[in-house]
Amino acid sequence: HSLRNIDELCASIVRSHRETSQYRVEELQALKWKVFSREEYQAYQSKSVDEMWQHCAIRLTDAVQYVVEFAKHIPGFRMLSQNDQIALLKTGSMEVVLVRMSRFFNTENNTVFFDGKFAGVELFKSLACGDLITAVFDFAHDMCALKLTEQQIALFSALVLINADRPCLEDRGKVQRVQRSVEMGLTHILHRDNQDSLMHKLYQRMAVLRSLCSLHMEKLRWFSQRYPLTAHSLFPPLYKELFASEAELLPGTTH
Numbered sequence: 391h392s393l394r395n396i397d398e399l400c401a402s403i404v405r406s407h408r409e410t411s412q413y414r415v416e417e418l419q420a421l422k423w424k425v426f427s428r429e430e431y432q433a434y435q436s437k438s439v440d441e442m443w444q445h446c447a448i449r450l451t452d453a454v455q456y457v458v459e460f461a462k463h464i465p466g467f468r469m470l471s472q473n474d475q476i477a478l479l480k481t482g483s484m485e486v487v488l489v490r491m492s493r494f495f496n497t498e499n500n501t502v503f504f505d506g507k508f509a510g511v512e513l514f515k516s517l518a519c520g521d522l523i524t525a526v527f528d529f530a531h532d533m534c535a536l537k538l539t540e541q542q543i544a545l546f547s548a549l550v551l552i553n554a555d556r557p558c559l560e561d562r563g564k565v566q567r568v569q570r571s572v573e574m575g576l577t578h579i580l581h582r583d584n585q586d587s588l589m590h591k592l593y594q595r596m597a598v599l600r601s602l603c604s605l606h607m608e609k610l611r612w613f614s615q616r617y618p619l620t621a622h623s624l625f626p627p628l629y630k631e632l633f634a635s636e637a638e639l640l641p642g643t644t645h
């Protein structure tokens with residue numbers, strides 16, 4: 391890759407990130423101190439488990455749609471086969487959503503943007519998966535500590551998505567080539583920002599993301615058994631396609 395190509399690659403990934411980021415950081419800075427009242431906390435906490443799960447599943451699916459748009463504009467992603475594109479999104483989209491969530495985190499009062507205001511971890515009590523939520527908040531906090539720029543977040547998000555180690559890829563070699571070009575883009579950006587040391591920290595964060603997502607899948611399996619009706623007929627179809635493993639879908643699927 392000549393430098394020019396790398397610059398073009400970075401520019402298109404940064405542009406795509408900006409155009410598909412659902413909320414701009416400046417917008418949310420303005421909302422930073424718009425927190426939920428005690429009554430609103432109580433309203434969320436008095437929701438039933440399946441109601442709150444459905445509420446979050448809809449918002450997660452919303453956020454994932456923007457990640458799908460982001461992926462489509464990553465140079466090389468569209469050259470991959472449809473199946474490989476879907477395989478990468480199936481395992482990577484939640485991870486990118488969690489990276490993006492860290493942009494909407496207020497480290498001063500440990501709140502995250504949710505439903506138009508900033509919410510603390512206790513607002514999600516009725517999800518009945520405190521360990522997952524705490525881990526999600528801890529991850530967002532740790533990401534904020536790195537003080538990444540939007541450009542660094544854009545390249546990191548692309549690298550989280552284009553991962554040749556994902557399961558069930560048809561053409562691993564091709565994904566590897568795209569992954570390597572994105573890696574060079576991230577290395578280039580970090581070197582330009584004189585922050586080469588961030589690279590290994592970002593690889594450590596990728597390992598944390600994988601554990602967060604397997605915890606989410608574990609909770610989803612628990613939830614689907616406990617509330618089969620909600621999981622099979624009230625969750626957005628895209629959510630089921632991306633997160634429910636085949637086994638979950640079989641019994642409840644009505645053809």
Ligand SMILES: O=S(=O)(c1cccc(C(F)(F)F)c1)N1CCc2ccc(OCc3c(Cl)cncc3Cl)cc21
Binds near residue numbers: 447450488502504519
């Ligand atoms: O709902 S969000 O606006 C949301 C926003 C902030 C914090 C949370 C939560 F919850 F992570 F603190 C939820 N949204 C957009 C980003 C996002 C990521 C995961 C998600 O849901 C996964 C999930 C979990 Cl982590 C636990 N139990 C059921 C589900 Cl489906 C939702 C979501």
